[in-house]
Amino acid sequence: MAPATPQETGDGATANDVRDDTGAPLKSASTAHSTNAAAARLTIALVGNPNTGKSTLFSALCGTPARIGNYPGVTVEKKLGTYSDAHGSITVVDLPGTYSLAARTLDEKVSVDVLLDHQKQTSAIDVIVSIVDATNIERNLYLFSQLRDIGKPLVLVLNMWDRVEPQGMKIDAAGISERLGVPVVTCSASRRRGIPELKQAIRQAAMSAEQQTRAIFPTVLGEALDSEVRQLMQWTADASGTEVEPFVAQRLLMDVDGVLAKQLQLRPGMSGLGEQIAAARTRLEQAKLKVPTCETKLRYQWIRSQLSEFVSQSEGNRETWSDRIDHWLTHRVWGILAFAAIMFVVFQAITQGTAWAMDFITDSIQPWFAGWVEQVLPPGTLRSLVNDGIIAGVGSVIVFLPQILMLFFFIGLLEDCGYMARAAFVMDKSMTKLGLSGKSFLPLMSSFACAVPGIMATRVIESRRDRMVTILIAPLMSCSARLPVYVLLVTAFVPSIKYAGGWIGLQGIVLFAMHLVGAAVAIPVAWLLKKYFFPGATPPFVMELPSYKLPSPSVVLNRVWERGQAFLTRAGTLIFCSAIVVWAAGYFPGNHQPVNELTQRMEGIEASGGDPPAELQAERRKLSSQLIEQSYLGRAGKAIEPMVRPLGWDWRIGVGAIASFPAREVIIATLGTIYSLGGDVDEGDEGLLAAMKQSKWPDGRPVYNLAVALSIMVFFALCAQCAATLMVIKRETNSWRWPLFSFAYMTLLAYLGALLTYQVSIRLIS
Amino acid sequence: MIASGISETILPLDQLRINEVGEVVEIVGNESEVHRLSEMGLHHGTRVRVVKRGSPCLLALDGKRLSLRLGSDVDIFVSPE
Numbered sequence: 001m002a003p004a005t006p007q008e009t010g011d012g013a014t015a016n017d018v019r020d021d022t023g024a025p026l027k028s029a030s031t032a033h034s035t036n037a038a039a040a041r042l043t044i045a046l047v048g049n050p051n052t053g054k055s056t057l058f059s060a061l062c063g064t065p066a067r068i069g070n071y072p073g074v075t076v077e078k079k080l081g082t083y084s085d086a087h088g089s090i091t092v093v094d095l096p097g098t099y100s101l102a103a104r105t106l107d108e109k110v111s112v113d114v115l116l117d118h119q120k121q122t123s124a125i126d127v128i129v130s131i132v133d134a135t136n137i138e139r140n141l142y143l144f145s146q147l148r149d150i151g152k153p154l155v156l157v158l159n160m161w162d163r164v165e166p167q168g169m170k171i172d173a174a175g176i177s178e179r180l181g182v183p184v185v186t187c188s189a190s191r192r193r194g195i196p197e198l199k200q201a202i203r204q205a206a207m208s209a210e211q212q213t214r215a216i217f218p219t220v221l222g223e224a225l226d227s228e229v230r231q232l233m234q235w236t237a238d239a240s241g242t243e244v245e246p247f248v249a250q251r252l253l254m255d256v257d258g259v260l261a262k263q264l265q266l267r268p269g270m271s272g273l274g275e276q277i278a279a280a281r282t283r284l285e286q287a288k289l290k291v292p293t294c295e296t297k298l299r300y301q302w303i304r305s306q307l308s309e310f311v312s313q314s315e316g317n318r319e320t321w322s323d324r325i326d327h328w329l330t331h332r333v334w335g336i337l338a339f340a341a342i343m344f345v346v347f348q349a350i351t352q353g354t355a356w357a358m359d360f361i362t363d364s365i366q367p368w369f370a371g372w373v374e375q376v377l378p379p380g381t382l383r384s385l386v387n388d389g390i391i392a393g394v395g396s397v398i399v400f401l402p403q404i405l406m407l408f409f410f411i412g413l414l415e416d417c418g419y420m421a422r423a424a425f426v427m428d429k430s431m432t433k434l435g436l437s438g439k440s441f442l443p444l445m446s447s448f449a450c451a452v453p454g455i456m457a458t459r460v461i462e463s464r465r466d467r468m469v470t471i472l473i474a475p476l477m478s479c480s481a482r483l484p485v486y487v488l489l490v491t492a493f494v495p496s497i498k499y500a501g502g503w504i505g506l507q508g509i510v511l512f513a514m515h516l517v518g519a520a521v522a523i524p525v526a527w528l529l530k531k532y533f534f535p536g537a538t539p540p541f542v543m544e545l546p547s548y549k550l551p552s553p554s555v556v557l558n559r560v561w562e563r564g565q566a567f568l569t570r571a572g573t574l575i576f577c578s579a580i581v582v583w584a585a586g587y588f589p590g591n592h593q594p595v596n597e598l599t600q601r602m603e604g605i606e607a608s609g610g611d612p613p614a615e616l617q618a619e620r621r622k623l624s625s626q627l628i629e630q631s632y633l634g635r636a637g638k639a640i641e642p643m644v645r646p647l648g649w650d651w652r653i654g655v656g657a658i659a660s661f662p663a664r665e666v667i668i669a670t671l672g673t674i675y676s677l678g679g680d681v682d683e684g685d686e687g688l689l690a691a692m693k694q695s696k697w698p699d700g701r702p703v704y705n706l707a708v709a710l711s712i713m714v715f716f717a718l719c720a721q722c723a724a725t726l727m728v729i730k731r732e733t734n735s736w737r738w739p740l741f742s743f744a745y746m747t748l749l750a751y752l753g754a755l756l757t758y759q760v761s762i763r764l765i766s
Numbered sequence: 767m768i769a770s771g772i773s774e775t776i777l778p779l780d781q782l783r784i785n786e787v788g789e790v791v792e793i794v795g796n797e798s799e800v801h802r803l804s805e806m807g808l809h810h811g812t813r814v815r816v817v818k819r820g821s822p823c824l825l826a827l828d829g830k831r832l833s834l835r836l837g838s839d840v841d842i843f844v845s846p847e
Contacts, residue, residue: 099802104798133830136828139806139830142807163829256801293797296805296809300809300811313828319815322831323826326817326824425824428835437835537837539837540799542802542833542836544806545832546831
């Protein structure tokens with residue numbers, strides 16, 4: 001097809017002449033003579049449509065982001081990074097992907113605020129980098145044309161340049177640069193191509209901007225609109241002395257129900273703003289410029305007139321190989337089967353592919369560490385803190401690092417190759433039955449990694465009601481914090497039976513099934529929420545599907561690295577503290593003198609090369625278990641035991657479940673500490689796993705069996721044991737009501753679910 | 767609202783067959799929804815090819831793939847080639 005239609009209008013074309021002030025940057029550094037110290041530090045903003053490779057470009061520029069946070073009062077992720085060039089350091093602000101700068105919501109307004117330097121937390125933006133998918137240049141330049149009206153130095157990045165030629169397209173980048181009057185850099189961010197040139201162009205754009213003031217008018221929109229913009233600026237200045245930028249005035253005129261107008265109207269003297277805007281729009285409509293449709297019309301007209309000479313496209317829009325793949329992957333039957341098969345393989349890989357790493361940590365690293373501590377520290381409170389609290393507690397959690405890394409490896413792979421959006425497409429049909437759209441599927445899918453980013457990702461959902469429902473069911477998705485709990489119980493209590501010549505294992509099947517529990521329960525919950533709490537029509541579903549590509553190793557590994565770090569940080573902070581509290585509750589009060597003396601005697605025998613007699617070991621185990629049963633933890637556990645007995649649990653599991661309300665993994669740390677304090681873990685055996693297998697009721701029956709393991713897993717699948725998630729729900733819904741609601745309904749579901757599971761499965765097993 | 771030089775047949779988008787190409791002639795209905803679609807690149811004059819029919823459907827706008835299930839208040843009319 002030919003976007004290169006003949007120039008339809010001339011009014012857009014004149015706009016660039018005045019703006020030829022960034023120099024002709026593809027040529028050389030002729031204007032870049034100024035090396036002002038103040039210019040050495042720069043702040044730049046990356047702006048682009050979704051799926052233009054913006055985050056890949058960000059990591060190509062900066063490596064891992066230096067800081068990720070939120071802008072105050074809104075749910076927009078604030079991502080900052082830095083890099084250095086020969087002149088100084090550059091701070092990069094990555095703005096959320098968007099199709100337009102129209103600010104309809106507070107979240108959308110953040111980008112405008114940052115770009116206009118109204119955002120207090122970000123320093124003034126020196127250069128705006130507009131990222132465009134070169135193969136979709138015409139559509140992508142819509143956002144560029146808005147950025148252009150801001151009047152700051154711009155650099156246009158034609159990303160995915162490597163795909164231009166294979167698609168039969170021809171783009172004259174130098175010609176476009178000259179025509180638009182901005183530096184144009186061609187990049188293939190995923191292959192790290194064009195990055196040095198981009199850094200150079202950014203620096204040059206900043207330097208040449210120092211010498212010239214930039215003219216805003218005429219804008220792409222033409223004189224009729226520009227004069228209304230000026231008039232409105234004049235009015236705000238007269239009415240309340242408020243100087244608004246031309247860009248803000250333009251948005252005031254163009255954004256129907258825009259948030260900028262709503263906020264400005266509250267200022268003193270500005271109450272007549274709405275009337276002014278309405279009058280201006282009426283005048284424009286009389287001139288056949290109807291707001292908001294005239295904006296897209298004028299901008300696309302301008303884009304075509306600018307590109308016609310420089311872009312040619314083969315007579316295209318034929319079926320491609322990716323369409324043929326999509327034909328199957330988005331099929332209403334095969335698509336769902338393909339999705340299920342992919343997930344099945346992922347969970348098989350997690351159980352079967354990481355066992356060696358887990359064994360290595362539990363069999364080699366942990367005992368070595370504990371042995372070293374025993375050589376250094378004499379028996380006593382300090383040694384108990386280190387061995388029973390930290391190594392047995394936090395260490396038991398860290399064992400699961402390989403599984404977490406594996407999970408994020410697959411999630412990164414599926415996201416980066418473009419599959420996830422297809423899954424959302426397939427799921428849209430089922431989601432509409434619940435009154436939701438496929439848009440809710442992506443946040444739910446990322447909640448399988450962690451509900452916190454999942455809940456934050458719900459901001460792409462336009463309808464508030466759908467967003468609320470999605471937020472409230474997101475914590476039911478089985479997050480990676482549940483993975484260690486499942487893996488521990490599955491490896492210990494699900495028989496290791498293999499099918500299909502060893503390729504499929506029962507353990508992997510159970511692990512997969514546990515991940516389905518939460519999702520299955522979410523279906524009726526979503527239906528009820530939508531029906532009784534947030535009734536409303538099924539929202540439309542409009543979403544761009546990224547093109548398929550080979551996953552970039554750096555993007556995938558970066559993701560694995562980030563999450564691995566987050567997991568270890570969590571283990572080192574929240575779980576570490578919880579483990580110490582649990583240890584203290586399990587250690588005090590009690591007289592540890594006899595058991596310490598006993599240990600010293602046994603170690604003395606060992607040191608002289610002998611084996612301590614079995615009765616000494618039995619004696620120590622008896623003393624230890626008495627101590628823990630008399631401790632605060634033991635007493636509390638005994639008190640709650642009647643409540644958890646119907647679930648098949650003993651007091652240890654009950655205490656573990658309660659201690660894990662701040663974070664799920666704490667149950668592992670707690671059980672690790674309890675069994676270690678209770679003397680159930682001997683040096684050299686397999687730690688927590690073996691201790692659980694040996695754990696017995698007072699009458700000698702084993703505490704754990706398959707029914708108990710299933711009941712614990714179902715409880716953890718459904719329970720809201722995550723303080724971070726509840727906090728994020730509070731922040732996103734701006735009310736305590738919804739986190740409390742989530743907590744209550746999930747805890748109730750968890751108890752009932754575990755009760756049902758135990759009572760049914762114990763009858764089936766026996 | 768018919769652009770010059772294209773055929774007179776105008777169909778609702780969902781009447782296009784798989785891999786049939788049509789030019790968007792008109793998008794009518796809910797104003798803000800129509801505007802949002804145009805910002806995403808679906809507007810008067812866009813050539814679309816149907817990759818997958820149904821609800822949602824999958825459209826090819828040159829290199830871009832858009833999944834689309836509209837509410838009952840927006841209609842897209844195309845002129846097939």
